[in-house]
Amino acid sequence: MQSENIGEYIRQLREKENMPLRKLAALLDIDQSTLSKLERGERPVNRQMLPIIAKTFKIDEKVLVIMFMSKQVAYQLADEKYAKDILIAAEEQIKYQVKRKTK
Numbered sequence: 224m225q226s227e228n229i230g231e232y233i234r235q236l237r238e239k240e241n242m243p244l245r246k247l248a249a250l251l252d253i254d255q256s257t258l259s260k261l262e263r264g265e266r267p268v269n270r271q272m273l274p275i276i277a278k279t280f281k282i283d284e285k286v287l288v289i290m291f292m293s294k295q296v297a298y299q300l301a302d303e304k305y306a307k308d309i310l311i312a313a314e315e316q317i318k319y320q321v322k323r324k325t326k
Contacts, residue, residue: 229290234262236280251275 237247248258251272260266273291277284300306 228264229268229287229294230262230264230266232287232290233268233276236276236282237262240280242279247279250279 233247237244244255244258248255251258253261257266261268268291270291273287274284276282277287296310300309303309
């Protein structure tokens with residue numbers, strides 16, 4: 224699942240449930256052609272769609288968020304020479320931010 228396109232994953236979920244494109248498009252408040260492009264990876268999935276998709280297909284939203292965000296981060300760091308070091312530093316920043324928020 225990690226290497227596949229999130230749109231492809233959504234298409235697989237939809238087809239597994241035998242849900243027509245028009246029905247999921249209506250739930251997401253987008254037109255069918257936009258959903259078709261999302262599923263083919265021709266348009267980016269909107270972060271706000273993830274809770275709706277998770278609820279619709281009764282899957283853990285965390286799975287979708289991780290898939291979505293990891294692709295975003297990977298895209299940003301793909302050409303960075305120090306990508307691993309950046310990720311380590313980012314992890315430290317996240318720990319710091321979380322600690323600050325809990326005080």
